[in-house]
Amino acid sequence: MFKGRTALITGAARGIGKAIAVKLASEGANIVIFDVFDADTAVDTLNELAAYGVKANYYRCDITDSAAVDANVKAAIEAFGKIDILVNNAGITKDKLMIQMSEAEFDAVINVNLKGTFLMTKTLTRHMMRNRYGRIVNMASIVGITGNEGQANYSASKAGVIALTKTTAKEFASRGITCNAVAPGFIDTGMTAVLSDAAKEAFLSQIPVKRVGTPEDVANAVAFLASEASSYITGEVIKVTGGMGA
Ligand code: NAI
Secondary structure, eight states, X not given: OOTTOEEEEETTTSHHHHHHHHHHHHTTOEEEEEESSOGGGGHHHHHHHHXXXXXXXXXXXXXXXXXXXXXXXXXXXXXHSOOOEEEEOOOOOOOBOGGGOOHHHHHHHHIIIIIHHHHHHHHHHHHHHHHTOEEEEEEOOTHHHHOOTTBHHHHHHHHHHHHHHHHHHHHHGGGTEEEEEEEEOSBOSHHXXXXXXXXXXXXXXXXXXXXXXXXXXXXXXXXXXXXXXXTTOOSOEEEESTTTTO
């Protein structure tokens, strides 16, 4: 499905981003990974991608740093020729009840989840406009729709991502670029591994399909939105929640 296409995925050293990279590579896409981990951390991921016979490179890039974003995107385009697909997946949490949340904790989460998505989109859409083709998929969250106790920073950042998705869709629709979001529910990754058993049970009791989601569940939805098959869909948010919040 993705032969001849190159996908840039942020935060793909592990978790959901890694599953997206593997899924797209398994269908023929070349893969560019941006993450803040040392390159050593991504070696296993790169080896896994190489097994599909695609080209894959890792760039250590903090997506909150506009100069680093511009320089690394430039380097990736030089190395790969073009980038067709951008998956804005990198994200962080710093959960606390609002009354205990510091200004720094609020800013840090908004900076990565929302500003980072803006910086990556701004830089890549310039390139995609020249090619008159682009698929942008943003990682939102169900809590960006519902809000969540203890996640004022995170849920606001993801609500922002949804609004940014709709705006990007409108601004670039005439240039062959679509932009959609995926809103996962409770997915089994490093981000959720830190939750207490009680918090995990509370989530599980709200999931109609009675299981937590896997990174692959999310990757399947992203692959559809990143494909040519979704060309008449833009500005949408697909929930991947096992029915939670439906
Ligand atoms: P994760 O913590 O396993 O992976 C996130 C990746 O983003 C890490 O590799 C991290 O190094 C990278 N990253 C963090 N800050 C960065 C920065 N400034 N620049 C570049 N890379 C950076 O988390 P997970 O669970 O795989 O989450 C991926 C996305 O899915 C996030 O946007 C998260 O908010 C979203 N999500 C996750 C859910 C879950 O239940 N795990 C539910 C809903 C949304």
